[in-house]
Amino acid sequence: MSKAPKPGWHGCPTRYAAGIFADKWCFLVLRDVLLHGKRTYSDFYNSPEGISTNILADRLSRFEAAGMLDRQTDPRKASRVCYFPTRKARDILPVLIGMMVWSTKYDERSEAPDSFAEAYQNDPDNTIAWYEAEISRVDAEIFQAQ
Amino acid sequence: MSKAPKPGWHGCPTRYAAGIFADKWCFLVLRDVLLHGKRTYSDFYNSPEGISTNILADRLSRFEAAGMLDRQTDPRKASRVCYFPTRKARDILPVLIGMMVWSTKYDERSEAPDSFAEAYQNDPDNTIAWYEAEISRVDAEIFQAQ
DNA sequence: TGTTGTACTTGCACATTGCAAGTGAATTTT
DNA sequence: AAAATTCACTTGCAATGTGCAAGTACAACA
Numbered sequence: 001m002s003k004a005p006k007p008g009w010h011g012c013p014t015r016y017a018a019g020i021f022a023d024k025w026c027f028l029v030l031r032d033v034l035l036h037g038k039r040t041y042s043d044f045y046n047s048p049e050g051i052s053t054n055i056l057a058d059r060l061s062r063f064e065a066a067g068m069l070d071r072q073t074d075p076r077k078a079s080r081v082c083y084f085p086t087r088k089a090r091d092i093l094p095v096l097i098g099m100m101v102w103s104t105k106y107d108e109r110s111e112a113p114d115s116f117a118e119a120y121q122n123d124p125d126n127t128i129a130w131y132e133a134e135i136s137r138v139d140a141e142i143f144q145a146q
Numbered sequence: 147m148s149k150a151p152k153p154g155w156h157g158c159p160t161r162y163a164a165g166i167f168a169d170k171w172c173f174l175v176l177r178d179v180l181l182h183g184k185r186t187y188s189d190f191y192n193s194p195e196g197i198s199t200n201i202l203a204d205r206l207s208r209f210e211a212a213g214m215l216d217r218q219t220d221p222r223k224a225s226r227v228c229y230f231p232t233r234k235a236r237d238i239l240p241v242l243i244g245m246m247v248w249s250t251k252y253d254e255r256s257e258a259p260d261s262f263a264e265a266y267q268n269d270p271d272n273t274i275a276w277y278e279a280e281i282s283r284v285d286a287e288i289f290q291a292q
Numbered sequence: 293t294g295t296t297g298t299a300c301t302t303g304c305a306c307a308t309t310g311c312a313a314g315t316g317a318a319t320t321t322t
Numbered sequence: 323a324a325a326a327t328t329c330a331c332t333t334g335c336a337a338t339g340t341g342c343a344a345g346t347a348c349a350a351c352a
Contacts, residue, residue, distance in 0.1 A: 011257040013249035014181075014242065015195065018173040027164040035160075041330050049161065052310050057331055067252075079318040079329060088252055095244040096160065102241060103159035106213075106234055111157040124270075187299050198341050203300055225298060225349040294352085301346070309338070314331105321326070 020066050021092070025051055025059050027099075033069070034093055035131065037138040039082045040074065063089070076145050084139055093128050166212050167238070171197055171205050173245075179215070180239055181277065183284040185228045186220065209235070222291050230285055239274055 009019040021030060028049055032038040038047075044056055051059075060083060063069040068089040074080035101117040104110050120127045155165040167176060174195055178184040184193075190202055197205075206229060209215040214235040220226035247263040250256050266273045 010255035013246035100159035109156035
């Protein structure tokens with residue numbers, strides 16, 4: 001496990017957030033858990049970016065320690081583990097979506113449709129609500145199937 | 147100077163954004179230039195977080211290469227350099243402010259007043275407009291004083 | 293002319309990352 | 323019941339990145 005966050009890293013809101021998830025791999029894990037319905041270690045591991053296994057383990061335990069992910073044994077299969085996003089993680093959705101809207105504008109090779117940014121600009125609350133519902137659906141499905 | 151971003155790092159909007167500024171020091175530089183009116187090397191260097199000089203130089207040149215900062219000699223003093231935020235950098239404001247709102251909620255030692263988050267929730271566009279105006283004011287002041 | 297201020301670069305020890313391989317517990321297959 | 327497989331990690335090591343201290347280059351000032 002990696003070292004704890006520095007004690008003086010609270011206070012300033014930018015710094016606090018940066019201390020918790022300002023890292024390439026952190027963002028990709030958040031994307032996977034919040035937008036792509038991924039929940040298990042191998043789900044994350046098999047993302048196309050090819051995160052290495054030690055880094056993934058480290059980031060998952062950091063997120064758990066920060067109260068962003070809730071680690072539980074998979075109700076469908078006791079040998080497996082699920083990481084569920086907490087409210088604290090869900091509340092990052094607007095930031096993540098804001099980043100996506102920005103990238104859609106500035107990445108000339110973006111694969112996201114312009115309609116996505118448009119929909120968010122027109123009705124952000126509704127867009128967030130849609131993703132929240134998806135997250136709840138994925139989590140509920142896992143518990144239903146036990 | 148650090149290595150260029152990987153060629154396949156475009157496409158996915160989360161990944162693109164993560165490739166450009168998902169780093170502790172990147173966020174702090176963006177905070178300083180977008181919210182604290184900092185423009186010169188020593189302004190950034192003197193932030194309380196204590197960024198080291200080689201890392202600062204690296205991040206500034208990365209941001210310049212990514213079209214986020216516009217490097218110019220200071221019109222007030224030719225031996226000095228100014229880094230002005232471009233439109234691409236300004237458009238990150240909603241993301242940065244979203245992070246601050248989130249931190250205000252979850253950092254028990256947050257120094258930001260609750261009124262800040264409240265104001266943003268009530269009228270996000272107006273909050274962004276206020277920061278945009280501040281940025282323009284700082285930049286204009288530098289050119290006026292030449 | 294020398295000193296100061298500003299923006300860096302360089303060198304080196306230390307920390308983190310990436311890759312490959314290995315571990316151990318719990319199913320699944322034979 | 324034994325063997326193979328799945329899953330979630332851990333470990334070792336080379337390569338990369340970071341942090342600190344010192345040094346450099348150039349313009350402005352005294």
